[in-house]
Amino acid sequence: MDKIQLAEFIKSLDSDLEVKEGKQYTEVTVPPSKIHSLASQLREKEEALFDFLDCITGVDYGHDLGVIYHLRSTKYQHMVVIKSRTTDRENPLFDSVSDIWETANLHEREAFDLLGIKFANHPDLRRLFLNSSWGFPLRKDYVDNDMITW
Amino acid sequence: MEEKVKDIGTDEQQEYIINIGPQHPSTHGVMRLVVSLKGETVKNVEPHLGYIHRGIEKMCESLTYPQIIHLTDRMDYLAAHMNNEVVCLAVEKALEIEIPDRVKVIRTLMSELTRIQSHELFWASYGMDLGGQTCYFYGLRDREMVLDIFEETTGGRMIVSYNCPGGVMYDLHPNFQKRVKEFLKHFRKVLPEYDDILTNNVIFHERTVGIGPLSLKDAISYGITGPSGRASGFSCDVRKHEPYSAYDRVNFNEVLYTEGDAFHRYLARVEEMRESMNIIDQLIDNIPEGPYAVKMKPVIKLPEGEYYQRVETPRGELGVFIISDGNKTPYRVHFRTPNFANLSVLNHLVKGFKIADLISIFGSFDYVIPDIDR
Amino acid sequence: MLTSFGIINYLSAQSVPWWKVFYDFTSLTKNIDAGLHNAMSPFWTIMTEMVIIGVLFLLFYAVVGLFLVYAERKVCAFIQNRLGPNRVGPFGIFQTVADLIKLLFKELIPIKNADHFLFNLAPYFVIIVNFMVLAAIPYALGLHAIDLNIGIFYVIAVSSMSVIGVLLAGWSSNSKYSLLGAMRSGAQIVSYELSVGLALATVVILAGSMQLSVIIEAQRTGWFIFKGHIPAVIAFVIYIIAGTAETNRGPFDLAEAESELTAGYHTEYSGIKFAFFYLAEFINMFIVASIAATVFFGGWMPLHFGADNGFNRIMDFIPPVIWFFAKTFFLIWVIMLFKWTFPRLRIDQLLTLEWKYLLPINIVNLLIMAFIVLMGWHF
Numbered sequence: 001m002d003k004i005q006l007a008e009f010i011k012s013l014d015s016d017l018e019v020k021e022g023k024q025y026t027e028v029t030v031p032p033s034k035i036h037s038l039a040s041q042l043r044e045k046e047e048a049l050f051d052f053l054d055c056i057t058g059v060d061y062g063h064d065l066g067v068i069y070h071l072r073s074t075k076y077q078h079m080v081v082i083k084s085r086t087t088d089r090e091n092p093l094f095d096s097v098s099d100i101w102e103t104a105n106l107h108e109r110e111a112f113d114l115l116g117i118k119f120a121n122h123p124d125l126r127r128l129f130l131n132s133s134w135g136f137p138l139r140k141d142y143v144d145n146d147m148i149t150w
Numbered sequence: 151m152e153e154k155v156k157d158i159g160t161d162e163q164q165e166y167i168i169n170i171g172p173q174h175p176s177t178h179g180v181m182r183l184v185v186s187l188k189g190e191t192v193k194n195v196e197p198h199l200g201y202i203h204r205g206i207e208k209m210c211e212s213l214t215y216p217q218i219i220h221l222t223d224r225m226d227y228l229a230a231h232m233n234n235e236v237v238c239l240a241v242e243k244a245l246e247i248e249i250p251d252r253v254k255v256i257r258t259l260m261s262e263l264t265r266i267q268s269h270e271l272f273w274a275s276y277g278m279d280l281g282g283q284t285c286y287f288y289g290l291r292d293r294e295m296v297l298d299i300f301e302e303t304t305g306g307r308m309i310v311s312y313n314c315p316g317g318v319m320y321d322l323h324p325n326f327q328k329r330v331k332e333f334l335k336h337f338r339k340v341l342p343e344y345d346d347i348l349t350n351n352v353i354f355h356e357r358t359v360g361i362g363p364l365s366l367k368d369a370i371s372y373g374i375t376g377p378s379g380r381a382s383g384f385s386c387d388v389r390k391h392e393p394y395s396a397y398d399r400v401n402f403n404e405v406l407y408t409e410g411d412a413f414h415r416y417l418a419r420v421e422e423m424r425e426s427m428n429i430i431d432q433l434i435d436n437i438p439e440g441p442y443a444v445k446m447k448p449v450i451k452l453p454e455g456e457y458y459q460r461v462e463t464p465r466g467e468l469g470v471f472i473i474s475d476g477n478k479t480p481y482r483v484h485f486r487t488p489n490f491a492n493l494s495v496l497n498h499l500v501k502g503f504k505i506a507d508l509i510s511i512f513g514s515f516d517y518v519i520p521d522i523d524r
Numbered sequence: 525m526l527t528s529f530g531i532i533n534y535l536s537a538q539s540v541p542w543w544k545v546f547y548d549f550t551s552l553t554k555n556i557d558a559g560l561h562n563a564m565s566p567f568w569t570i571m572t573e574m575v576i577i578g579v580l581f582l583l584f585y586a587v588v589g590l591f592l593v594y595a596e597r598k599v600c601a602f603i604q605n606r607l608g609p610n611r612v613g614p615f616g617i618f619q620t621v622a623d624l625i626k627l628l629f630k631e632l633i634p635i636k637n638a639d640h641f642l643f644n645l646a647p648y649f650v651i652i653v654n655f656m657v658l659a660a661i662p663y664a665l666g667l668h669a670i671d672l673n674i675g676i677f678y679v680i681a682v683s684s685m686s687v688i689g690v691l692l693a694g695w696s697s698n699s700k701y702s703l704l705g706a707m708r709s710g711a712q713i714v715s716y717e718l719s720v721g722l723a724l725a726t727v728v729i730l731a732g733s734m735q736l737s738v739i740i741e742a743q744r745t746g747w748f749i750f751k752g753h754i755p756a757v758i759a760f761v762i763y764i765i766a767g768t769a770e771t772n773r774g775p776f777d778l779a780e781a782e783s784e785l786t787a788g789y790h791t792e793y794s795g796i797k798f799a800f801f802y803l804a805e806f807i808n809m810f811i812v813a814s815i816a817a818t819v820f821f822g823g824w825m826p827l828h829f830g831a832d833n834g835f836n837r838i839m840d841f842i843p844p845v846i847w848f849f850a851k852t853f854f855l856i857w858v859i860m861l862f863k864w865t866f867p868r869l870r871i872d873q874l875l876t877l878e879w880k881y882l883l884p885i886n887i888v889n890l891l892i893m894a895f896i897v898l899m900g901w902h903f
Contacts, residue, residue: 054460054469081456102494114208138482282865282866288604351866354867356870357870507870
């Protein structure tokens with residue numbers, strides 16, 4: 001189905017969603033608590049069949065923290081972008097989708113490691129690259145350790 | 151990296167914990183695998199990453215777009231040209247620039263040569279991992295010819311930094327066509343030799359056939375792209391589905407198998423080398439004339455928005471996601487690297503196999519660790 | 525000194541041209557023996573002879589070991605399309621000497637929780653076993669230190685003691701890698717000894733005796749690999765495979781060259797003790813090749829076809845010593861080629877190969893050989 005039909009279909013899944021046309025792909029904004037239900041619907045429903053998760057990107061918007069999912073369907077070759085934000089910087093919590101797409105496991109760990117974003121129901125959420133006493137480097141208010149001097 | 155609490159299974163019998171790495175023989179990179187064994191059988195493999203984490207994504211936020219390209223070289227150094235290409239394509243698509251034909255053909259040729267040399271190194275080090283150390287020397291001998299071609303044109307053997315937004319940095323060297331044709335002639339003669347040494351070898355079959363089978367469903371769910379995914383039947387070649395550069399005007403096959411074991415992952419790469427040679431054959435004789443770069447503004451500023459671009463590297467699908475807020479440095483850059491996704495399946499596949507099979511499976515995915523750590 | 529002068533005078537008084545010695549060493553050895561008897565009491569004669577033979581074997585061990593290490597590096601290099609050592613000395617022949625000196629300078633790191641006595645004892649097991657086997661091999665007509673009437677049986681029995689050295693090394697190192705490697709190695713050696721023994725037993729049936737000099741003498745009219753056609757060829761192939769596996773070489777070197785197990789049972793050894801294990805592996809290879817050369821290819825017997833004829837006489841021109849070493853080094857070259865060409869087998873595939881394939885084939889082959897000898901269908 002083409003982009004407009006896809007947008008209509010996704011809008012019909014849940015009324016809380018905000019669907020708009022980005023420069024490249026359809027972008028869907030969803031509140032943090034509804035990610036898992038939307039994701040499983042996008043995975044299961046015949047019209048969508050988004051079975052390939054390209055990547056999960058954690059973003060620091062300055063005041064908010066957010067995650068962006070790039071999903072693709074291997075059957076229809078269409079792509080959709082799912083975004084979610086939260087203003088809670090101390091304890092940002094999103095739904096984990098690692099039971100829907102196994103590849104999300106490592107991606108979510110990376111987002112946790114570099115940005116401090118927590119995912120509920122993740123089987124094993126611990127830091128990936130850095131040790132536990134490091135801050136969250138990709139945040140905009142991260143101050144470099146003075147171990148490295150220019 | 152935080153240590154996991156040691157509750158590895160409820161078996162009362164002694165669990166042997168073995169540490170593999172961070173230094174590896176053969177060129178995989180620095181990664182530590184903590185393997186828990188029961189006898190000879192692997193029960194759990196836990197990769198410890200971060201030894202070569204350089205914070206490339208954070209660095210990109212304070213560099214301009216042409217400067218980012220030089221960082222991307224160092225992610226998957228065996229596919230340096232394609233790493234450059236993906237950022238250039240993203241920038242060009244965002245600025246909606248029309249790229250001359252000559253640039254497209256040059257980029258495709260260099261990409262395919264990169265693919266050949268990367269798969270050659272895979273062949274060399276896979277043979278060496280499994281014990282046939284002579285393979286290393288044969289593979290590298292032929293790879294040197296490709297590296298010499300790169301050096302003549304771009305000045306760098308492995309880290310080429312050849313692409314720039316708008317085109318390539320220098321024109322092709324006058325000898326380029328001749329050298330590439332010589333190389334193709336030599337390599338076509340030598341490839342059956344490779345088959346004789348490894349592909350048709352009984353001991354190699356014993357070590358790889360049926361080892362680490364990856365089903366199609368798992369390949370899609372774990373996000374395994376590249377030859378590793380195609381060996382399981384996952385048709386994921388970006389060159390076919392979303393052609394970029396000059397891939398829409400060449401004929402080539404996407405190498406697909408269904409068994410998904412280590413042998414077919416190996417075979418997919420060897421076949422891909424042949425396909426790459428066919429692509430080069432189709433393009434090398436008619437490289438179009440024209441400018442090798444488009445005149446760009448001195449300071450490149452992407453319009454506000456988000457851009458996602460992907461290319462096919464020898465290991466899988468490399469994607470770059472740029473969030474721009476209109477400045478000359480990006481707001482956020484995220485690289486979706488193929489090795490990062492390919493790593494997640496290692497634990498799932500190795501459970502139940504012997505420790506010698508761990509080496510076989512690990513090698514068959516052809517990891518380049520700096521790509522995982524970025 | 526006086527005695528040595530006496531021997532030399534005695535020797536030079538004989539009317540045998542010097543080069544004849546190479547064709548038949550018995551005259552030389554008998555003369556030395558007689559010379560010594562002239563000079564000393566029987567007890568001291570025997571003592572001196574034993575010391576001479578011991579020193580000669582030590583030198584032989586060292587020289588052959590050095591040469592084989594150099595040869596391995598050159599063979600490996602030529603297969604891999606490169607040159608190998610060529611700086612130290614002309615064509616790099618002193619490379620091994622340089623390596624040996626470097627190893628001698630290395631610090632012998634004592635492991636704190638290791639069993640020191642066993643740790644130091646282990647290398648000597650393999651070396652002494654090697655010496656015992658080397659003594660029983662006939663190098664030329666007359667150059668045979670111990671000609672036991674149970675020659676082959678002695679060789680097999682003694683060489684199986686080397687597994688004790690391997691297991692001791694792994695156990696006493698107190699390291700889990702060494703232990704894993706030693707267990708694998710031990711299982712591998714013990715399994716393949718069966719094949720080696722049965723393959724050699726096949727030849728014993730053809731020869732009719734276990735004494736090595738009788739076996740060689742029986743090949744005067746033709747080497748056993750031609751005489752005992754099919755079963756002998758099968759036995760040879762099995763013997764070479766099993767011999768390579770027993771010495772932990774070639775495609776069967778999982779226990780020591782595995783990329784994740786560091787160096788197997790000799791991980792914790794450094795300096796000269798490591799050199800012992802390393803040398804012992806090469807001498808083991810030499811032993812396997814020389815026994816194969818002896819029982820299948822005639823040892824020091826030149827290539828003969830049938831009874832005394834012109835061809836045989838031409839072949840006789842070359843001294844037996846050269847025949848022996850040529851055959852042995854050719855087989856060593858083949859074994860080296862195996863290592864650098866094939867990937868490694870996994871430990872369970874290795875053991876499957878032995879117990880499910882080589883052993884049944886061996887037993888059937890033994891029966892075929894016995895049948896052929898009974899019916900007289902050999903040459």
